[in-house]
Amino acid sequence: MPIKEGEKIPNVTVKTSDMxxxxxxxxxxxxxxxxxxxxxxxxxxxxxxxLPGYIEHADAIRARGVDDILCVxxxxxFVMGAWGRDRNAGEAVTMIADGNGDFSKAIGLDFDGSxxxxxxxxxxxxxxxxxxxxxxxxxxxxxxxxxxxAEAILEAL
Numbered sequence: 001m002p003i004k005e006g007e008k009i010p011n012v013t014v015k016t017s018d019m020x021x022x023x024x025x026x027x028x029x030x031x032x033x034x035x036x037x038x039x040x041x042x043x044x045x046x047x048x049x050x051l052p053g054y055i056e057h058a059d060a061i062r063a064r065g066v067d068d069i070l071c072v073x074x075x076x077x078f079v080m081g082a083w084g085r086d087r088n089a090g091e092a093v094t095m096i097a098d099g100n101g102d103f104s105k106a107i108g109l110d111f112d113g114s115x116x117x118x119x120x121x122x123x124x125x126x127x128x129x130x131x132x133x134x135x136x137x138x139x140x141x142x143x144x145x146x147x148x149x150a151e152a153i154l155e156a157l
Contacts, residue, residue, distance in 0.1 A: 002108035002139065008132050010106040014072070017081035017095040024103065027096070028132040031067040034153055036126040037109065040118060041075045041083035045145050050124070051087050053150035058092035061150065064157040066128075072096040074104055074121050098122065109139065126153050 003009070009024050016022055027033065036054060038046035054061070054069055061069060069092065073080060077097040084095040096103075104110035104122040113121040126148035128136040136156045138147040146152070 003134055003137065005134050005137050007134055009129060009134065012103045012106045014103050015077040015097040015099060017077055017084055017097065019077045022096075025132065027068070027070065028129050030131055032065055032131075033068045033070060033129045034061055034066050034126065034157075035070040035072060035129060036148055036150075036153070037072045037104065037122040038124055039073070039111075039113065039121045041073050041079050042086075045124075046073075047083070047087065049145060050149070051083075051089065051093065055087065055089055055092045057150040057154055060154055061157065064154070066157065069093045070096050072098050072103060072122065074098050074101045074110070074119075124148055128153065128156060 009028050011023055011025050013021050013023050038050050051071055058069055071093050075097055076099045080095040080097040098104055101110050101120040109123045109125055111121055111123050113119060124140040126138050127134050140148050
């Protein structure tokens with residue numbers, strides 16, 4: 001069952017793009033964070049719209065009291081690092097690797113993409129998390145990109 005607004009993010013260990021382990025408690029504890037998830041690094045919508053929107057609007061998002069912007073995908077840390085460099089994410093967006101899908105499964109936002117050769121993946125979504133509690137959750141319908149954009153989250157902040 002997917003996580004809901006008002007619920008706490010479960011404690012799971014993921015990796016930063018430089019292969020360091022980091023817990024969700026470290027990522028979200030005591031902070032206001034925007035997190036968005038994509039089905040895969042280097043995929044068309046993710047690379048051409050989703051991640052670039054958050055890079056472009058990072059300053060405006062932070063100006064609304066957000067401490068960090070996280071991009072998570074069920075990809076390994078090396079792929080997330082390369083994708084961040086390719087898209088010039090720099091300091092604007094922190095790339096988070098959910099290599100085994102542990103985080104996506106823990107919050108109930110994983111899906112089986114085996115039919116298209118993807119295997120386990122994360123659904124496309126965005127959330128606002130305050131001190132580990134989800135205060136806004138916007139999950140996309142399959143094959144859509146509407147409610148999880150940087151612009152939509154900016155309106156929700």
